[in-house]
Amino acid sequence: MSLLIDGYNLIFQTNFFGSGNDPRSLERSRKRLLDFLVNSFDEATRQRTTVVFDAKNAPHGLPRCEHYHGITVHFAAEYDNADAMIGDLLRHDSVPRQMTVVSSDHEVQKAAKRRRAKFIDSEVWYERILRQRAEPPTAPEDPTRSHGPLLTPEEISLLAKEMAEEQREDIFPPGYAEDLFGEEDP
Template sequence: MALLIDGYNLLHQAGIFGPGRGGASLQRSREALLRFLAASIAPPELPRTTIVFDAAEAPPGLPRTITHTGMTVHYASEYEDADAMIEELIAADHSPRKLLVVSSDHRLQRAARKRRAPFIDSDVWYAQLIRDRERRGKSAEKPSPSKPSGQLSSKEVEYWLEEFQVEEGEKPHKSPDRPAKPPAELPLDNPFPPGYAEDLFDDENGSG
């Protein structure tokens, strides 16, 4: 889902303010907020995230639109305030039902409701974002499953010894589905009955 964030509204709800006073302090606060969002929003969602700030006290010469870690950042320099620009962005969105408006401003929530776009208060969304970030961090810290050691337990050894009918301490000489090959040095039993074909051997000996 695409995100449309009321920058200053979220800034106040999150309590992110840089040290000092005036425009320099406000700029540091904006930068701190953008860094926080870049580190907290899931990477696939960053290109679908838009933040709008008022142009008041914006850095001199700053472009009206910049890109920060894939996110689009607008300074509403040609509008009365950021709310007017956000209202226009909501009205122009082609898929408003897939657009989440992040602002506690009732004016913007009414504009979202008019287009049937979902919206959420900045403080609620901020708390949810913190929880999601912590959950992803914990998931990343989980150790990967260890590889099997290949060692059988005593019960497994007992089972397979019984299955192959092997005495403990003795190694099996054959697999269960293939007969063993007789050792070459052992004589094979005569498969014929006693006296069978002895006359053939006698004739052969006599003729020789």
């Protein structure tokens, strides 16, 4: 499942916005959000995550698309705003039903709904991620660990008896090599 995040919407709906109104505060807020995502997701999830920011506040000289620890980051420079770029990304995605859009903006949610993508309000999604981060990690199951016997003790005993009987049986068919035993050496 791909994740498409309305960057500034998530920043302003949560506690990622730093103090001040200068471009540096927006840059710090973006970095805090991206670091949060990096620390919340495994590599595979980061590879399927895209964050879109409005471009009017993008730092001068910053590329319009970059990768941050596997996360694709777009600055919507050639669009009116991030919402328009998100709509365009949704329209051009070959499997939008496998996408979740994170935004509290109703226009973005409508665009997701039109393409049958899932959507969730930024603050609801953020709270879910915080809860997941608070849960103790589950250790991957050890494939060498025994899960108890697959057979009952009675079944094991029966199998052992059958195997012992098979070993006692002559492995050669009746009459095999009798011609060798009846002759004497000259």
